[in-house]
Amino acid sequence: xxxxxxxxxxxxxxxxxxxxxxxxxxRHLSDMCHMYADExxxxxxxxxxxxxxxxxxxxxxxxxxxxxxxxSTTVLHPGRVGSEYHMTKGHFHVKRxxxxxxxxxxxxxxxxxxxxxxxxxxxxxxxxxIAYVPPYWAHRTVNTGDVPFAFLAAWPGDSGHDYGTIxxxxxxxxxxxxxxxxxxxxxxxxxIEDRERA
Numbered sequence: 001x002x003x004x005x006x007x008x009x010x011x012x013x014x015x016x017x018x019x020x021x022x023x024x025x026x027r028h029l030s031d032m033c034h035m036y037a038d039e040x041x042x043x044x045x046x047x048x049x050x051x052x053x054x055x056x057x058x059x060x061x062x063x064x065x066x067x068x069x070x071x072s073t074t075v076l077h078p079g080r081v082g083s084e085y086h087m088t089k090g091h092f093h094v095k096r097x098x099x100x101x102x103x104x105x106x107x108x109x110x111x112x113x114x115x116x117x118x119x120x121x122x123x124x125x126x127x128x129x130i131a132y133v134p135p136y137w138a139h140r141t142v143n144t145g146d147v148p149f150a151f152l153a154a155w156p157g158d159s160g161h162d163y164g165t166i167x168x169x170x171x172x173x174x175x176x177x178x179x180x181x182x183x184x185x186x187x188x189x190x191x192i193e194d195r196e197r198a
Contacts, residue, residue, distance in 0.1 A: 009060055011105075011152065013105055013106070014105075014106055015148075016074070016150025016151065017075070018058040018060060018072070021058050021060060021061065023059075024056055024058055025057040025059065026053060026055075026056050027053075027054050027056075027057075028051045028052060028054060029042060029046060029052040029054055029081070031054075031089075032054065032089055033046065033081075035087075035089065035167065035170065036081040036084050037176075037187060037189055038082030038083070038084065041081050041082035042081050045081065052079065053077060054079075054086050055074055055075060055088055057074050058072055058073045058074075058075075064158065064160070065157050065158055066156070066157060068156075068158075069154055069155075069157065070157050070159070071152065071153060071154040071155075072153055073150060073152050074088065075149075076109065076141055076142075076143040076149045076151075077143065078107075078143050078145055078147060078149070079143075080177060082176075084174055085142045085175050085176070085182060086142070087141065087142045087175070089140065089163055089166060089167070090112070090138055090163075090171060091138060091139070091140075091161045091166055092116075092137075092138040092161075092162040092166070093155070093159040093160055094159065095156075095158060095160055096116075096135060097136065098135060098155060098156045098158070098159035099132065099133055099134055099135050099156075100132075100139065100154065100155040100159070101131070101132055101133070101153065101154050101155070102125065102130070102131040102133065102139075102141070102152070102153050103129070103130050103131075103151060103152040103153075104125040104131075104149075105151055106147070106149070107143065107145045107147045107148050107149035108125065108144055108145040108149060109125045109126075109141055109144050109149035109151075110122050110123070110124055110125060110141065110142045110182065111133070111140075111141055112139065112140050112142060112173065112175070113133055113137040113139045114138045114173075115136055116136065117192075118190075120171070120172050120173045121137070122184070125141070125151060138165070138166060142182075144175065169190065169191045169192070170187050170189045170191065171190065172187055173185065173186065173187060174186075174187045
């Protein structure tokens with residue numbers, strides 16, 4: 001038995017920052033510009049504003065193995081690419097039958113979820129909201145407000161992250177600004193895998 005020593009970290013409930021962490025994952029627009037529906041708008045931002053920071057992840061350093069409860073916070077900055085709100089890359093779990101929990105800490109946004117066959121669901125997120133992502137659902141978050149949207153996430157240690165499927169196929173729906181409010185629209189870049197069409 002590999003006996004781990006208990007420990008604690010500090011979570012700033014206003015900023016969403018966990019300390020200490022060994023490293024912070026930062027996703028800039030250049031890391032995911034191809035994931036936005038309006039890639040030309042993403043390119044214009046890169047050329048005129050530079051490489052915008054979209055979000056940061058503060059992961060607690062734990063072994064990615066069965067029995068552990070991995071957890072992190074994410075701070076998703078406000079803004080839009082074209083009319084589409086800033087979002088995280090989104091992922092399935094490698095082990096599709098693993099669930100995840102999200103807890104809103106600050107700001108407001110949306111947790112967007114999707115099954116492998118394209119069924120979509122969403123939960124509005126704000127401070128104090130606990131959202132449950134059941135097994136088999138891909139998930140991404142979207143900042144629909146004017147301030148950073150911060151949340152805590154926790155998931156089984158052996159889940160794994162499959163970002164590639166979402167990078168290739170996208171989500172069936174995207175959140176865009178229409179008349180000052182977020183609206184779901186069909187993603188023109190969404191692709192259903194051939195085996196799921198059959």
